[in-house]
Amino acid sequence: MNRIIKYITISFLSISMVSCDSFLNVDVPDNLIHEEFWSNKDQVDAALNGLYTSLHNNLERFHAWGDVRSSLYKPGSNFSSSYRQFLSHDIYPENHLVSWSPVYISITWINSFLKNAPSTLERDDTFKDSDLQIMMGEARALRALNYFYLVRAFKEVPIVDTPYESDTQEINTAASSEEDVLDFIEADLAVALEKTAESFDNVNLQYGRFTKNAVRALWADVKLWRNQYQEVLDLTERLDQQYKNSMVAPLDWFTIFNPxxxxxxxxxxxxxxxxxxxxxxxxxxxGQRGDARFLANITNISVNAGELLYPPIDDKHFSADTIRLKNFSAFMLDPRFETSNGTGYEVYKFTGQTAYQLSYRPAGSRNANYIFYRYREILFMQAEALAMLGRYSEAESRINIIREHTDLPQIEAGGLSDGVDFMNFLLMEREFELGFEGKEWFAAVRVSRRSGYENILIEKASNNSALGDSYQVIRARLLEPEAWFLPYHETEIETNQMLEQKDYYKNK
Known part of the structure; x- marks a missing residue:
């Protein structure tokens, strides 16, 4: 294997910008000559950029794992059978979307960075330890993010904390318990919060790299998954201080997505x-070709949205803001959006240039950012934590902040009841604000795993099938909570001798 391949592998192709397919075909480096790669700060910078680039290569999986099983989605014309299994809640181990291999490639390269980047200090006098520590914090946060997607999707997953640096090295690792994986994630986040930068002057770095606030947002999400509600509030207190007076005005909401x-x-x-x-x-x-992979599920919209809660802004336009009525940022109902499964709404907020006008970004637009965390999701996290602590009036106040910034009526004190009724409403509010941003299945699973809330996910999915599957069929597929998590891909079982398929999926 030549050295170019070795070193490009370590830097995650951050400079050469190749396609996802060719990225995944690059071999893992064999017997890396560390002193030749980790010799100066520029190479460490390139390696760190590569770790961020790896997020791009995993977005398809992250999005499928975290969102596509929610009742938001309907097939578009460019829809595959792999995604159809997700919508029908009938997923098989050979489905390529459940392969975690690209995610573990990212993790092992992060491990390599954590092991080898410090050695550069000895070879480059201009490389400051303070800069290295910030980078090490970011790498820890990126590893935590990757593992958080894995544990929410599969529950039990292998923990790999050493780099894969040789063709002859074998990594056969049993799946660790969910609690052990979450402990590992939190250990990384504790280091990341200490080391990462408070902010960056460059706007793309400020929102595109892990800062302390990004670490706090991710850690609060982990705490909410673990049902540690006061810790959620403690971690997000600092976020309130920065963001509560920085929310965009109601008529400027589209700037969240463009630019x-x-x-x-x-x-x-x-x-x-x-x-x-x-x-x-x-x-x-x-667009003009009508070949979207996903549309918005009208069944979900009609079941969950009423004009009393989500009034239209006028008689002419559906809102393109997800929380302002019923079309999840669709601009209009259009004959082009007819599929074999009926008609759906277009998801416009990621593809349009402005609200209330059918004006697309240039075809194949490259510059629609993928949002991992924004402040309104933090408010929903707080509302969920407060409700679980029985502090419903405070939970309503968090939802009202969002409604105030979308020109929606305020919820009256006590107007949402409590318990299951409140959580059903909260999930609906989340969908209409955060729809298609990648985590609404995770949110439904998180809530439904709590005692007394088990039926929320089952009822929501069973009533809102985008494929027209009957209530009884979907309910039967989801009665076992293990079905809320994914199977291990058949290739992972074959190559990792210590990994055993989950009982629920053994006969599939």
């Missing part, structure tokens, strides 16, 4: 016109 990096942003994957192409456009744009 992105709004004053509410916490962490976004950055796309620029000359770099890697954003997948969002091809996922959601009908």
């Amino acid at each position: 992105g990096n709004s004053s509410e942003s916490i962490f976004e994957y950055q796309y620029v016109q000359t770099g890697l192409g954003s997948p969002l456009y091809n996922w959601f744009s009908q």
Whole structure:
């Protein structure tokens, strides 16, 4: 194997910007000559940029794992059978979307960075330890993010904390318990919060790299998954201080998505016109060809949205803002959006240039950022935590902040009841604000795993099938909570001798 391949592998192709397919075909380096690669600060910078680039290569999986099983989605014309399994809640181990291999490639390269980047200090006198420590914090946060997607999707997953640096090295690792993986994530986040930068002067770095606020947002999400509600509030208190007076005005809401990096942003994957192409456009744009992969599920909209709660802004236009009525940022119902499964709404917020006018970004637009965290999601996290602590009036106040910034009526004190009724409403509010941003299945699973809330996910999915599957069929497929998580891909079982398929999926 030649040295160019070795070193490009370590830097995650951050300079050469190749396609996802060719990226995944690059071999893992064998017997790396560390002193030749980790010799100066520029190479460490390139390696760190590569770790961020790896997020792009995993977005398809992250999005499928975290969102596509929610009742938001309907097939577009460019829809595959792999995604159809997700919508029908009938997923098989051979489905390529459940392969975690690209994510573990990212993790092992992060491990290599954590092991080898410090050695550069001995070889480059201009490389400051303070700069290295910030980078090490970011690498820890990126590893935590990758593992958080894995544990929410699969529950039990292998923990790999050493780099894969030789063709002859074998990594056969049993799946660790969910609690052990979450402990590992939190250990990384504790280091990351200490080491990462408070901010960056460059706007693309400020929202495109892990800062302390981005670490706090991710850690609060982890705490909410673990049902540690007071810790959620403690971690997000600092976020309130920065963002509560920086929310965009109601009529400026579309700037959150175009151009992105709004004053509410916490962490976004950055796309620029000359770099890697954003997948969002091809996922959601009908454009002139009508070939979107995903449309918005009208069944979900009609079941969950009423004009009393989500009044239209006028008689002429559906809102293109997800929380302002019923079309999840669709601009209009259009004959082009007819599919074999009926009609759906186009998801416009990632593909349009402005609200209330059918004006698309240039075809194949590369610069639609992928939003991992923004402040309104933090408010929903707080509302969920407060409700679980029985502090419903405070939870309502968080939702009302969002409604105030979308010109929606305020919720009256006590107007949402409590318990299951409140959580059903909260999930609906989340969908209409955060729809198609990648985590609404995770949110439904998180809530439904709590005692007394088990039926929320099952009822929601069973009533809102985008494929027209009957209530009884979907309910039967989801009665076992193990079905809320994914199977291990058949290839992973074959290559990792210590990994055993989950009982629920053994006969599939």
